[in-house]
Amino acid sequence: MKLTFARLGNFHIAAKALFEALGIDVVLPPPPTKRTMSLGSLNSPEFACLPLKMNIGNYLEALEKGADTIVMVGGIGPCRLGLYGEVQRQILEGIGCDFKMIVVEPPQGRPDRVFRQLFEITGAQRISQYVGALRLGWSKLTAIDSLEKLALRLRPFEESKGDISFAYEATLKRIDEAGSPKEVASALENGQAAMKSACKKTDSDKPGIGIVGEVFMVLEPFANCEIEKRLGEMGVVVHRSIYLSDWVMEHVVKDVFRILRKSKLPYELARPYLCHFVGGHGVETIASTVDYARQGLDGVIQVAPFTCMPEIIAQDLLPTVSRDLGIPVMTLVLDEHSSGTGVLTRLEAFVDLVRMSRRSRR
Ligand code: SF4
Numbered sequence: 001m002k003l004t005f006a007r008l009g010n011f012h013i014a015a016k017a018l019f020e021a022l023g024i025d026v027v028l029p030p031p032p033t034k035r036t037m038s039l040g041s042l043n044s045p046e047f048a049c050l051p052l053k054m055n056i057g058n059y060l061e062a063l064e065k066g067a068d069t070i071v072m073v074g075g076i077g078p079c080r081l082g083l084y085g086e087v088q089r090q091i092l093e094g095i096g097c098d099f100k101m102i103v104v105e106p107p108q109g110r111p112d113r114v115f116r117q118l119f120e121i122t123g124a125q126r127i128s129q130y131v132g133a134l135r136l137g138w139s140k141l142t143a144i145d146s147l148e149k150l151a152l153r154l155r156p157f158e159e160s161k162g163d164i165s166f167a168y169e170a171t172l173k174r175i176d177e178a179g180s181p182k183e184v185a186s187a188l189e190n191g192q193a194a195m196k197s198a199c200k201k202t203d204s205d206k207p208g209i210g211i212v213g214e215v216f217m218v219l220e221p222f223a224n225c226e227i228e229k230r231l232g233e234m235g236v237v238v239h240r241s242i243y244l245s246d247w248v249m250e251h252v253v254k255d256v257f258r259i260l261r262k263s264k265l266p267y268e269l270a271r272p273y274l275c276h277f278v279g280g281h282g283v284e285t286i287a288s289t290v291d292y293a294r295q296g297l298d299g300v301i302q303v304a305p306f307t308c309m310p311e312i313i314a315q316d317l318l319p320t321v322s323r324d325l326g327i328p329v330m331t332l333v334l335d336e337h338s339s340g341t342g343v344l345t346r347l348e349a350f351v352d353l354v355r356m357s358r359r360s361r362r
Pocket residue numbers: 049050051079080081214216279280281305307308309310311
């Protein structure tokens with residue numbers, strides 16, 4: 001079996017480590033490029049959301065590299081994600097691809113389902129091998145999140161442009177190559193030290209902007225035209241509302257073991273504006289905006305794929321949140337036609353607005 005899965009930020013580093021520790025050959029799709037986007041858009045329905053198009057592009061490029069089995073996550077609720085496993089299978093079969101698809105459905109409190117699907121992918125293994133693989137994968141996931149948080153905090157203070165990104169990329173590579181949780185911890189520690197030494201004074205007051213929106217668009221830099229890096233290089237401290245390890249803990253671990261309570265905080269924060277689940281991250285988008293306003297951040301940017309229903313609902317409510325709580329909010333709706341230059345122009349205009357609003361507040 002040569003296994004592949006779609007890219008989502010740096011998730012592939014942890015997932016590859018997990019599967020390889022279980023003795024499975026992993027064929028990663030190459031990092032996304034315009035070709036990935038073109039392949040995906042050409043073979044997907046026009047009004048499908050960007051994550052589906054990017055996934056199709058990833059799968060086609062991985063199949064070209066020799067992958068024969070695709071794993072993807074399923075979903076429930078009003079969002080289209082729940083249909084995407086089947087839709088993607090039909091698209092790929094329709095263009096003559098030869099592969100096996102395994103859709104990992106949300107466990108909904110049924111650990112037996114997860115283990116059955118895990119056995120289907122990995123074959124029977126010793127429990128100790130699963131424990132070791134999960135420990136390694138989890139250590140990489142949490143290390144990547146810590147590294148990303150630090151990069152977002154330090155980038156506005158870097159000595160010369162690109163220093164933080166350079167140290168960040170080099171550390172990611174070392175985390176990827178690490179063969180044990182101990183090596184992961186040491187790679188992270190060295191990377192954090194390298195980032196800190198690349199910065200001048202880090203106590204000056206910089207504007208803070210929160211990034212909210214659909215999980216794929218927030219986490220995948222190619223899809224969001226690298227907005228975090230661009231904002232950091234403009235001197236903005238970026239606060240991201242979703243990290244991979246939090247997402248896995250909330251939507252996978254707590255869904256498998258229902259004795260662990262899911263956080264009710266997003267619903268409590270969003271309640272004055274949105275009081276029920278609308279699929280995707282609609283509620284979290286509103287909740288994080290409220291949270292960022294209460295924390296005193298200077299602005300919020302919502303990133304959403306064109307035609308994403310949960311984010312359209314949130315987008316309609318955000319002007320009211322912005323008015324009530326006095327925080328500037330901008331929505332970026334992106335699809336395969338979005339260009340980095342267009343996004344940069346909008347970011348520059350928003351950062352100017354945020355700086356003016358900071359000055360007038362003071
Ligand atoms: S949340 Fe939106 S973008 Fe994500 S899969 Fe659902 S409809 Fe598509």
